[in-house]
Amino acid sequence: MITQHPDRDQIRLENVLSALGNPMRLQVVRVLAAEGERACGGLLPEMSRSTLTHHWRVLRDSGVIWQRPSGRENLLSLRREDLDARFPGLLDALLAAAEANAATEKSDSAS
Amino acid sequence: MITQHPDRDQIRLENVLSALGNPMRLQVVRVLAAEGERACGGLLPEMSRSTLTHHWRVLRDSGVIWQRPSGRENLLSLRREDLDARFPGLLDALLAAAEANAATEKSDSAS
DNA sequence: TGGATTGTTCGACCGTACTCGTAGGGTCGC
DNA sequence: GCGACCCTACGAGTACGGTCGAACAATCCA
Numbered sequence A, B: 001m002i003t004q005h006p007d008r009d010q011i012r013l014e015n016v017l018s019a020l021g022n023p024m025r026l027q028v029v030r031v032l033a034a035e036g037e038r039a040c041g042g043l044l045p046e047m048s049r050s051t052l053t054h055h056w057r058v059l060r061d062s063g064v065i066w067q068r069p070s071g072r073e074n075l076l077s078l079r080r081e082d083l084d085a086r087f088p089g090l091l092d093a094l095l096a097a098a099e100a101n102a103a104t105e106k107s108d109s110a111s
Numbered sequence C: 001t002g003g004a005t006t007g008t009t010c011g012a013c014c015g016t017a018c019t020c021g022t023a024g025g026g027t028c029g030c
Numbered sequence D: 001g002c003g004a005c006c007c008t009a010c011g012a013g014t015a016c017g018g019t020c021g022a023a024c025a026a027t028c029c030a
Helices: A013-020 A023-035 A049-061 A080-086 A090-110 B013-020 B023-035 B049-061 B080-086 B090-110
Strands: A065-070 A073-078 B065-070 B073-078
Touching: A013 A023, A013 A049, A013 B013, A013 B023, A013 B090, A023 A049, A023 A065, A023 A073, A023 A090, A023 B013, A049 A065, A049 A073, A080 A090, A090 B013, A090 B090, B013 B023, B013 B049, B023 B049, B023 B065, B023 B073, B023 B090, B049 B065, B049 B073, B080 B090
Parallel strands: none
Antiparallel strands: A065 A073, B065 B073
16 A cells, blocks of 8 residues: 655655665665656566565555555655755755766776 | 774765764764864763764764874864865755755754 | 455564673873 | 863664565466
8 A cells, every 4th residue: 555655845865864874775765866757666677576566565654655556566756856856956966876886896806 | 003094095985875864973063064174072072982983983084084183182173174175065055954954954953 | 256366464583783781992191 | 290071983673675496476379
C-alpha cells in the first residue's frame, strides 16, 4: 500500500540529509535527476530486491522521491518541486556536489 | 592528538551529508556558521562530555569543521573555504535549508 | 488458466552509531 | 605542587541501518 509520502511541509532536513548520506541512494537521486521518472528495477541492479525496497522506503519517507505503482512496476521520480519550494537551491547544490564528488571518486580509484 | 583532519580533496559528500543528518551536529554547524570559532563547551550543554567528543570527531573526520586546541580548550570552526571550494554553493544552501527547517520545527512544536 | 516478472513483507544477522560513566592527560590559577 | 577545569579515551549498552533469503501479492502475457 505504499507507505505515506510526507507532505511538503513535513519534509525534514535531517531526514533528507541522512537519506542522501548513503552512496547508493545518492546515486539513485542523481539518476532520477538526470533521466526523470524511472522504474524501480534497473537502478542498482546488483542488490537484492528487499534491499532495494528498503532504500526506496527511506527515500520516500524522507520526502526525496515519489513512488507510484504502474502495472507491476513501481515508478520513482524526484520530488523536485517540493524540495525546491521547501529548501530553495538545496537540491541543485546537492546534485552539483554529487557530480564533483563522483569525479574525485573516479580519480581516487584510478590512482 | 586530534585525529587527522581530511585534506580538502578527500572530503566526501556522503560523509558530510550523514554528519549533517544528525540534528545535534546540524545545530552545531549553524552556530559555528553564525558565530565563528567557538569553544567546545557551551554548544549542546545538555549532553555528556564523551558524547560531545564523539560528535566533534564525526564532524572533524567528515571534513566539516576544524578543531584546534587552545590552552585547555578546543576551538571549533567551520571549514567554510574548503567546503565552498569542494562543493560550491552547498554550504550556503544547507545553512539556508537548516534555517527553514528550524522555523517549521518551532511551529510544529507550538501546534 | 498458468507461468513468468516485479515488488513487498517478514525475520534475521551483523556492523555501526549514539549515549553514558569512569578514568586519564593537559592546562590554568593559587 | 595542588586542585579545578576542559576535554579525550575506553568500555559497555542499546538502538538503528544495511543486507540478505524466503514467502507472499499483484500484474502481465501466452
